[in-house]
Amino acid sequence: MIRLFVPSDLKMQQLVLLNENQIHYLFHVMRLKAGENILLFNGRDGEYRAVLTELSKNKGTARCETQTRVQEEEKPLNVWLCFAPIKKDNMDFVVQKATELGVDQLVPVMTRRTVCKVNTERMRAQVIEAAEQCERLSVPVVKDPVKWETFLADFPDDRTLYFLNERGAGVLSAKAKEGAAFLVGPEGGFDEKELTALSAMPQAISMHLGRRILRAETASLVVLACYNQLLGWKTK
Amino acid sequence: MIRLFVPSDLKMQQLVLLNENQIHYLFHVMRLKAGENILLFNGRDGEYRAVLTELSKNKGTARCETQTRVQEEEKPLNVWLCFAPIKKDNMDFVVQKATELGVDQLVPVMTRRTVCKVNTERMRAQVIEAAEQCERLSVPVVKDPVKWETFLADFPDDRTLYFLNERGAGVLSAKAKEGAAFLVGPEGGFDEKELTALSAMPQAISMHLGRRILRAETASLVVLACYNQLLGWKTK
Numbered sequence: 001m002i003r004l005f006v007p008s009d010l011k012m013q014q015l016v017l018l019n020e021n022q023i024h025y026l027f028h029v030m031r032l033k034a035g036e037n038i039l040l041f042n043g044r045d046g047e048y049r050a051v052l053t054e055l056s057k058n059k060g061t062a063r064c065e066t067q068t069r070v071q072e073e074e075k076p077l078n079v080w081l082c083f084a085p086i087k088k089d090n091m092d093f094v095v096q097k098a099t100e101l102g103v104d105q106l107v108p109v110m111t112r113r114t115v116c117k118v119n120t121e122r123m124r125a126q127v128i129e130a131a132e133q134c135e136r137l138s139v140p141v142v143k144d145p146v147k148w149e150t151f152l153a154d155f156p157d158d159r160t161l162y163f164l165n166e167r168g169a170g171v172l173s174a175k176a177k178e179g180a181a182f183l184v185g186p187e188g189g190f191d192e193k194e195l196t197a198l199s200a201m202p203q204a205i206s207m208h209l210g211r212r213i214l215r216a217e218t219a220s221l222v223v224l225a226c227y228n229q230l231l232g233w234k235t236k
Numbered sequence: 237m238i239r240l241f242v243p244s245d246l247k248m249q250q251l252v253l254l255n256e257n258q259i260h261y262l263f264h265v266m267r268l269k270a271g272e273n274i275l276l277f278n279g280r281d282g283e284y285r286a287v288l289t290e291l292s293k294n295k296g297t298a299r300c301e302t303q304t305r306v307q308e309e310e311k312p313l314n315v316w317l318c319f320a321p322i323k324k325d326n327m328d329f330v331v332q333k334a335t336e337l338g339v340d341q342l343v344p345v346m347t348r349r350t351v352c353k354v355n356t357e358r359m360r361a362q363v364i365e366a367a368e369q370c371e372r373l374s375v376p377v378v379k380d381p382v383k384w385e386t387f388l389a390d391f392p393d394d395r396t397l398y399f400l401n402e403r404g405a406g407v408l409s410a411k412a413k414e415g416a417a418f419l420v421g422p423e424g425g426f427d428e429k430e431l432t433a434l435s436a437m438p439q440a441i442s443m444h445l446g447r448r449i450l451r452a453e454t455a456s457l458v459v460l461a462c463y464n465q466l467l468g469w470k471t472k
Contacts, residue, residue, distance in 0.1 A: 093329070100454050102446070134448045171469045210338070210469035212370045218336050221454075225461035233407045233446035 001049075002030060003039040003132045005139055010045040010064055015053070018060035027055055038062060043138045046070040074137040075234060077102035078178045079227060080159075082151070083220055084111045084186035085118040090217040095123050099130035099140055101224040107181075108145040113188045118145050152197055155181075161204040164219050165190065168208035172226050182223045187216055237285075238266060239275040239368045241375055246281040246300055251289070254296035263291055274298060279374045282306040310373040311470060313338035314414045315463055316395075318387070319456055320347045320422035321354035326453040331359050335366035335376055337460040343417075344381040347430055350422045354381050388433055391417075397440040400455050401431065404444035408462050418459045423452055 008016050018026070026032045034055045040062065041047040047069040050062035081103045085091060098106060106127070108118045123142045131139045146154075155161060162172065163183040183198075190198070198204045209222055238261075244252050254262070262268045270291045276298065277283040283305040286298035317339045321327060334342060342363070344354040359378045367375045382390075391397060398408065399419040419434075426434070434440045445458055 097454050100448060100450050101458070102448065134450065136448060172465065208469070210464060212336060212338065212372060214336050214370065218333050221457060222337070222461040225458040226465040228446060229408065229462040229465055233444070
């Protein structure tokens, strides 16, 4: 059944207005008709089966009929992925896969060797689409791009920051616990000044992922996979 | 430095003929000239720095000058990735990332719900390119596509086969050891008959990757990442 993210509150009998893209998708692409069912979630109120009360080229509304999942069913994975923006296709890939892997926040960090721009509007559309498809009840937060110095200065004291570095001290420890952040550099890695600054942060830990050279997009996905593995794939 | 895979033997002073694609790449794309250095590996003799003795539009030769790495430096990860072929872009992605993550064999398996074709020639070119880039000393073996029944009948008794299934018994165990195979189904998963056949295999273990719905290409990469994590990212 088609699953859509909506910003509005969801409760029994709530009438929900669908947006233009959703109307286009349901009407033109999926060719649904009034009377058919969809699933709705908003990141707060679980998931509802809703019946399409109206669906035409210009208008779409749905009414919540049954709560299919409660929000508490999904335990959020309290993890941030901080990354130097990379090329478009690879960036799309990271955003989609990170959502599937339960990331809570995506933070674009402009390191000195970062040469790619970032399109946060595109990323925000992608996390919604990925959340709809992978059956998450929540949508990751996409932060605005942050300058390197600001990122370091504002980073919370009580969150472990694992930064990936080929020369890292060790692999992700089995002692890793919830409330972490991963930082993945650009193609070419962090520069020496950046590595020095990171090493000076008491909450930062360097780590490597073996001695093969992983591409930036591979590394992002791999750390999130390993983190899930270490936490036992708890999503509930 | 540019790194190329060659089939020929490599030893000190060995003269190596480059193939048409390699010549095109070095001459037209990278604009190298005779006298410049490249790195060569063949999966058996480690890695050599070689000097281009001749490079023109039609001919390219290089002579091994120094051994830069010995083959024993890289401990192969004895793991197979068996998968139902998926759409081209996603398939490309799996092949590239699996190579980065040290897979030893790629086995396309034609399950009943598999609808995509597989281009093994393309895959064989991709594993070489990925191995060149990620600094592997070996290139994964790409097997010819195998029918479901043949895959099951021929699967070795002494290799654990982890098959991914949303309703799997548990997650990848910390007891996982070298010499495993992972089997990832197509979009839509395995059918009931296939699951029954798998469950009847003494060497097969069902596993899940949490309760979110991972795409097939995500699942392939995630299991390999977790396997590396459990084995401590040993590549040497």
